[in-house]
Amino acid sequence: MRERIIYLIEQYYHNRSTREELDELMNIIQAGEHDGEIDELMRNFYEEIKEGLSSGERNLQQGVSEEMKSTQGSYTEMDEYRKPSVMVLRLWPVAACLCLAIASATFFLLSRSEQQAGEMAVVKKFTDKAEHKYLLLSDSTQVWLNASSTIDYPEEFGKDKREVYLKGEAFFEVKHAAETPFIIHTGTVTTVVLGTSFNVKAYEGQEHVTVSVKSGKVQVLKQNKLISTLIKGQETKVSKINGRDENDEVNNDLVGAWQQGHLAYEEVRFADIISDMERVYNVDITIRNEQLKQVLVITSFSRDIGVKRALEILCKLTAAKLEEKGGQYFID
Incomplete structure (x- = not known):
């Protein structure tokens, strides 16, 4: 290093x-x-x-x-x-x-x-590709930070609110505090909770911020306007631009499944899954067919099977062809 x-x-x-x-x-x-x-x-x-x-x-x-x-x-x-x-x-x-x-x-x-004199000390944690981190915040909230992600939070939360800033993906188990909401900022999308477990996925380059609830209840806002109130087994995909926001039911066992080494997708764009593969396995993958990027895929597999086997599964599901050259992967 x-x-x-x-x-x-x-x-x-x-x-x-x-x-x-x-x-x-x-x-x-x-x-x-x-x-x-x-x-x-x-x-x-x-x-x-x-x-x-x-x-x-x-x-x-x-x-x-x-x-x-x-x-x-x-x-x-x-x-x-x-x-x-x-x-x-x-x-x-x-x-x-x-x-x-x-x-x-x-x-x-x-x-x-210290970002500015007199301000509360701020902690910044990040992960590289193929790396995960577990964090315990000052209020006993637990955070699992997925690959290629960054989170900023104060060393000590204030009495009126608990705020963090996320880029990438994280699973939260928020310590219940009825008078102190827990707020996650991901660009223009804000997630507000009191005490629950849920997953937030907000990688740069993806069209939506996805919030999936495993237990409890959360509110999701866009530019300070309430978009959805979610309970256990529900998910919302909030467009980062002016596209359509989507609410759906989700298999509760799949929420934050990446923590246990499982990669699971329900009607997810092929291009977004490939972006996950690049982060999870720290490899370069090129999709040569533009139409293939928009295909919705349902699949799940263990991270331990390795990138080549994972890509073979995805290509078989989409009738695509996989090619490997010098450690890089190409999909037609």
Whole structure:
């Protein structure tokens, strides 16, 4: 992971970062799971400055990490710091900050968790492809975060409401608190509950935000307008644009089945299932037939069967042809 962090920092400094690489680097810093490696890089940088090596390129590359920590926010704010000329001027102020970092073990935690002075500390957790995470929130709500997903939540919830922000997919078991609603924000779609278990699927690139209830009752709003009130065994698909919203019954055993390693679909677009396959197995899959993308599929299988067998099942159901080349899959 150290090599990956160094690579991302170099990309950032040389103004070569893709949007995905910027996201990855900011997530690493905010998640706090590699503070040790980042701390070590900062220490090395400081030692080199003390030895008079401040003109070296590596110093600039490592110094940019601290600049990034002080510029968490929009990409517009970050972009003005990506210019090498500005970075050179800021090199020695960065070194001064590093002195404070070495003197205080809490420096990185503070720079990561405070979005603005005086605000509640915010935690950001994310998963890569083929990765899941279990989270226990401060109110004892349990969250299972699916692959390629991100969730933001406060370290401690307030007394009047509990709010989280989700990109991707997660299964929630919300701790009941009658006076404190639990609110999940997914773009323009908001899910409000008091205490229940349910699944929210809101990946970028998919047409709908899907909310499926396993127990209890939830309210789903779009742009602050009530769309549906769901109970056990019900599901709603809310269009992200101005398309049609859909309510349906759902097999309760299938809600959040991915937690137990089962992939189950009831009348789901072929293209959306393939997107799931790419996340679950961390592979590249190309659909060469545009009409095939819109075909609705009903199927289920264990994740453990592997990507090739899973794709063979999907292709058999849709009379499609599967081809593998160099670790990539193509479907005609």
